[in-house]
Amino acid sequence: MPDDVPLSAHVTLRVPSDVVEAFDRLAKILDRPRSWVMVRALRAYLEAEGAEVFEDTEALAELDSGGETAPIEDVIAEMREIIAAGERKRAKRP
DSSP, X not given: OOTTOSOOOOOOOOOOHHHHHHHHHHHHHHTOOHHHHHHHHHHHHIIIIIHHHHHHHXXXXXXXXXXXXXXXXXXXXXXXXXXXXXXXXXXHOO
16 A cells, blocks of 8 residues: 555554654655654554564464464474484584
């Protein structure tokens, strides 16, 4: 969705002064309104960290609904086997 889409909602938010000042500096440099810069920052957050939270939530829901799981002890044992095999292979090298 483009940044200038007319569909919007009014939000009141308390933000530390230094953050507002940074937004204001960016807005001035970019010759854009502060709200435009803030919306871009929020969208970037949602695309990065927000997407990760959504993915984690979906994965946990899948596990809760009977998705594939393994006991941690089995996972650790398998990882130790993989590491040991790699170390044996490396030890055989000249």
